[in-house]
Every structure is written in C-alpha cells, then in structure tokens.
Amino acid sequence: MADVKTLPAGLKEFSLDGKAALVIGAEHAVGRVAAITLAEAGAKVLIASQDAGTEDNLKEVAKAIEGVGAKALIQVQRAALRADLSATADLAVSKLGGLDILVTALDAPFYGPAENADDSAFDRVFEENFKTAWMAFQEAGRVMLKHGGGVIVNINSVLAERGVPNATLYCAAKGAVRNLVRALSLEWARRGIRLNMLECGWIDEEGAVALEAGDFSEKLIKYLPYRRLVKPEEIAGALLYLVSPAASFVTGESIAIDGGLLCRV
Amino acid sequence: MILDSFKLDGKVAVITGAGRGLGRAMAVRFANCGADIVAAARTVSQLEETADLVRQVGRKCVIVPTDVGESAQCNALIAAAIKEFERVDVMINNAGIGEDSFGKPIEKITDEEWHRGIDVNLSSQFYCARAVIPHMVAAKRGKIINVASGYGLRGGKHNYMYACSKGAILQLTRSLALTYADNNIQTNCIVPGIFPHNEAMMKFFKGGKFIPIGRPGQDEDVGPLAVFLASEASNHVNGELIIIDGGGLAGGVTPMGVAPGNPT
Numbered sequence: 001m002a003d004v005k006t007l008p009a010g011l012k013e014f015s016l017d018g019k020a021a022l023v024i025g026a027e028h029a030v031g032r033v034a035a036i037t038l039a040e041a042g043a044k045v046l047i048a049s050q051d052a053g054t055e056d057n058l059k060e061v062a063k064a065i066e067g068v069g070a071k072a073l074i075q076v077q078r079a080a081l082r083a084d085l086s087a088t089a090d091l092a093v094s095k096l097g098g099l100d101i102l103v104t105a106l107d108a109p110f111y112g113p114a115e116n117a118d119d120s121a122f123d124r125v126f127e128e129n130f131k132t133a134w135m136a137f138q139e140a141g142r143v144m145l146k147h148g149g150g151v152i153v154n155i156n157s158v159l160a161e162r163g164v165p166n167a168t169l170y171c172a173a174k175g176a177v178r179n180l181v182r183a184l185s186l187e188w189a190r191r192g193i194r195l196n197m198l199e200c201g202w203i204d205e206e207g208a209v210a211l212e213a214g215d216f217s218e219k220l221i222k223y224l225p226y227r228r229l230v231k232p233e234e235i236a237g238a239l240l241y242l243v244s245p246a247a248s249f250v251t252g253e254s255i256a257i258d259g260g261l262l263c264r265v
Numbered sequence: 266m267i268l269d270s271f272k273l274d275g276k277v278a279v280i281t282g283a284g285r286g287l288g289r290a291m292a293v294r295f296a297n298c299g300a301d302i303v304a305a306a307r308t309v310s311q312l313e314e315t316a317d318l319v320r321q322v323g324r325k326c327v328i329v330p331t332d333v334g335e336s337a338q339c340n341a342l343i344a345a346a347i348k349e350f351e352r353v354d355v356m357i358n359n360a361g362i363g364e365d366s367f368g369k370p371i372e373k374i375t376d377e378e379w380h381r382g383i384d385v386n387l388s389s390q391f392y393c394a395r396a397v398i399p400h401m402v403a404a405k406r407g408k409i410i411n412v413a414s415g416y417g418l419r420g421g422k423h424n425y426m427y428a429c430s431k432g433a434i435l436q437l438t439r440s441l442a443l444t445y446a447d448n449n450i451q452t453n454c455i456v457p458g459i460f461p462h463n464e465a466m467m468k469f470f471k472g473g474k475f476i477p478i479g480r481p482g483q484d485e486d487v488g489p490l491a492v493f494l495a496s497e498a499s500n501h502v503n504g505e506l507i508i509i510d511g512g513g514l515a516g517g518v519t520p521m522g523v524a525p526g527n528p529t
Binding site: 007008009010011013014015037040041068181182183185186187189190194201225226227230231234235236237238240241246247248249250251252253255256257258259260262263264 | 266267268270271272273294295296297298299322439440442443446447458477478479482483486488489490492493496497498499500501502503504505507508509510511512514515516524
C-alpha cells in the first residue's frame with residue numbers, strides 16, 4: 001500500500017490513503033485494473049458486480065487487493081438494479097466508513113447491422129452501458145452529497161466520441177454517458193462531487209467480441225498509432241490522476257487512452 | 266506500483282515561460298518529483314527566482330534567457346539543455362502572451378501585434394518541437410506537453426490572436442502525436458481554463474465566480490497534470506487535450522447558476 005511518508009513531495013496529492021472506493025465491474029479486465037490501482041494508491045475498495053456468477057472472479061480481484069495490503073470487500077448483486085446499487089452505496093458507508101470514490105467499469109458491446117437489431121438488444125445495451133452508470137452515479141452521489149463530496153470516474157470508450165458502422169447502439173449508449181458526465185458534473189460542481197471519464201481505445205481483452213470477428217483485428221492494428229491494442233493496465237495512471245486530489249480542478253472532462261487514435265482523420 | 270510510475274527521478278524538463286505563473290509552478294512541482302529543469306523566459310530576474318525555488322528542493326536548474334518568438338533562440342535553448350544534460354526527456358511549451366489583452370477592437374490591432382502574438386504563442390511551440398524532436402527520436406522516447414487555453418476551443422469577443430494561436434496549438438499537438446507515435450514520443454496538450462495571474466485579470470474574470478466548481482484556477486493546480494503527462498503513467502495517452510477548468514467547458518449554453526427547472 002502507498003506510504004505517504006515515502007512519496008516525493010510533488011506526488012502527495014496522488015495518494016488515496018484512507019479513502020473508501022466502490023468499483024462496479026471489477027470482474028472485467030479493465031475494472032480489475034481499476035480496483036487494484038485504487039488499492040495500490042491506498043484506498044479501501046468495495047468491488048461489486050451486477051452479474052451473478054462473477055463471484056469467483058471478484059474473489060480473485062479481492063485477493064490481489066489484499067496482496068497490496070488494502071482492505072477489500074465483495075458484493076455480488078442479484079436483485080433489481082436500483083435496489084442493488086442503493087444497497088451497495090450504503091454498504092460502502094457501513095463497512096468502509098464512507099464513499100469517497102466511485103469507478104464504473106461497465107462494458108456491454110453490441111455489434112451488428114442496425115436494421116436487424118431487436119428491441120431486446122436496445123434494452124440490454126442501454127441498460128448495461130448507460131442505465132447502470134446513471135443509477136450508480138445517482139446512488140453513490142446521494143451518499144457523497146450527504147457526506148461532503150466525492151469523485152466519480154466512468155470508464156468509457158473512444159466510441160463515445162466517434163461513430164463506427166455496425167456499432168450503432170453501442171456508440172449511442174457510450175456517447176450518452178459522455179454527455180451525462182458533462183451535465184452532471186455541472187450540477188454537482190459546487191456540491192463537492194467531481195465527475196470525469198476515461199475513454200479507452202481498443203483494449204486487448206480476452207473474449208473481446210469485435211476483435212475476434214474475421215480479420216477486423218488484423219486490419220485495425222495496422223491502423224492504430226501504436227500498432228497494438230491497449231493493455232488493460234495502461235488505464236491505471238489516468239485513472240489515479242482523475243480520482244485523486246491531484247485533479248481537484250478537473251471536472252466534466254475525459255481522458256482518452258488510445259495512443260492518439262482520436263487524432264486520426 | 267502505480268504511484269512509482271508518476272516519479273520523474275532524474276528526468277530533464279525544458280520549460281518555456283518558466284519565470285512566473287504556470288511555468289514556474291510546473292518547474293517547482295517537477296523538481297519536487299525529482300526532475301532537473303531548464304528554465305526559459307525573457308526576464309532573467311524572474312528566471313533566477315524560479316531557479317532558487319528549484320534548487321531549494323535539491324534539483325538542478327539551468328536558466329536560458331530566451332525569446333521563444335525567435336526560432337534561433339529556441340534552437341539555442343535546446344542546444345543549451347543538451348550541452349548541460351545531454352538529453353531532454355520532457356519539453357513543456359508553456360510560454361504565451363496576450364491573455365490580458367482582450368477587448369481591443371479588430372480595427373485597432375496592428376500587424377505587428379498580431380504577428381508577435383502568433384509567434385510567441387504558436388510558432389514558439391513549433392520551433393521548440395522542431396529543435397527537440399531529433400534528440401527524442403535518437404533517445405527513442407520523449408514527452409512533449411503543449412499548453413493551450415479554453416479559448417483554443419471556444420471564442421471570445423475581441424479575442425482574435427489569442428483564440429487563434431491557442432486553437433492551432435491543439436492541431437499542432439494532434440499532428441505531432443500521430444507523426445511520432447512510432448518513435449515513442451507522446452505529445453499532449455494541457456487546456457487551462459481561467460487562471461488569473463494578477464489583480465486586473467481577476468477583475469476581468471469577475472473573480473471566477475462563473476466557473477462551475479466555484480473558484481478560478483490556481484497555478485499549482487496544473488502541476489500534477491503536467492507530472493502525469495511527463496511520467497510513465499501516461500505512456501498510452503497521446504494527442505490528447507486535457508481540460509483543467511473547473512467544469513467550464515462541460516457547459517456554456519446557460520449562464521452559471523441558471524438552469525431549466527430549479528436553479529442549480
């Protein structure tokens with residue numbers, strides 16, 4: 001765990017010593033990195049998942065968190081979304097002593113022709129990418145507003161900023177979260193809550209649907225500025241900057257971790 | 266460990282506009298993270314003050330009096346840094362003028378004022394990048410941090426040179442980022458909002474009371490962001506603009522404190 005005393009003077013504000021954090025989606029590669037990063041910087045971490053059946057995954061993440069000397073707590077939710085998220089925010093307060101940081105690492109991709117997508121695809125993509133983030137912001141925000149503030153970071157995608165054919169619903173849901181972060185950051189700016197976002201480029205993640213389809217991955221990699229996919233652990237620095245007091249004047253903003261992909265024509 | 270990836274131990278950073286404001290704050294912050302500094306600005310007495318602050322925390326500081334609007338002087342700056350340290354790990358293009366000059370009607374602005382502003386704010390960043398990049402290519406790594414402004418993304422009344430030069434910095438950043446991605450050189454851009462450096466600016470910006478977060482920027486706010494962008498922690502961040510403005514650019518279509526429905 002971070003020892004503030006041995007940190008260079010210029011890095012003090014990057015420490016999360018004594019903070020309580022909630023990470024939703026730690027069963028996925030990027031969320032796992034997020035949870036462990038917060039723990040390494042000194043936070044106590046509650047990891048929560050919306051999916052029953054992810055408990056083994058979360059246990060492994062909790063072990064990694066305890067491995068760096070931080071406190072870990074697991075919550076797998078099986079009931080309705082709203083009640084779950086509300087209970088989880090309260091659990092952070094009762095078991096970790098507060099809720100200073102929320103990280104939402106939600107990702108439900110959907111790829112396919114727009115004219116063939118049925119309503120269940122719409123419901124699933126918007127629920128898992130947008131609605132869960134919205135409700136998590138509300139429920140964590142409710143607790144943070146009551147306790148003097150906090151920091152929220154949503155882990156999003158570069159598709160929040162650009163269109164991609166065959167990814168229409170996904171782009172729409174990701175873009176919706178982008179603008180939610182802008183609007184809500186303004187609404188809570190004077191009430192002590194900062195909201196920001198990461199926008200990940202194409203992540204090298206096991207089971208990534210798009211990357212396993214046909215020769216997409218091969219053609220994509222040649223197009224990327226770094227000619228390789230983003231490793232999940234490469235989000236860690238930007239995440240720590242945004243959740244820590246080092247970024248106390250940054251809100252409503254987004255940092256892309258894409259090697260420069262968004263600069264391309 | 267994640268915190269170690271932010272350290273700047275032994276790195277050499279060239280900072281323009283280092284005699285005051287954001288430049289001085291970044292120099293002192295970098296020294297506090299273990300970096301040595303090459304400080305450039307026109308006014309020697311101000312550079313001496315920055316150098317004292319850097320040396321007080323035990324780091325080296327070389328001062329190079331420079332008019333960054335002149336390309337030969339930018340070349341000399343990088344040459345001086347190489348002579349002293351044999352490398353440049355971080356180039357911070359921060360020098361700028363004209364943020365206290367808004368309000369002059371277009372017909373009153375002379376060619377000289379326009380060109381001088383573009384030279385110092387924009388061309389300087391091109392000159393310094395051009396001079397430092399061969400050294401970074403040879404070293405197979407480097408970090409370039411360009412400082413722009415919220416006025417690079419939005420317009421302002423009677424705000425021409427400043428908005429144009431700062432907007433162009435964003436494009437310089439993107440093209441450098443794409444070109445040198447293969448050389449492991451990351452180029453990014455800090456986009457500060459309202460950072461009043463004196464009483465007149467504080468008055469002009471009404472104390473920053475329209476800023477969503479409720480206060481104007483303080484020079485020290487920018488230090489940690491520059492540390493992130495100079496460190497290994499940002500190795501996959503490239504060509505990115507990071508706005509540090511207390512939320513201002515997230516909105517702008519209603520006045521601060523005015524919202525549909527209940528007031529915020």
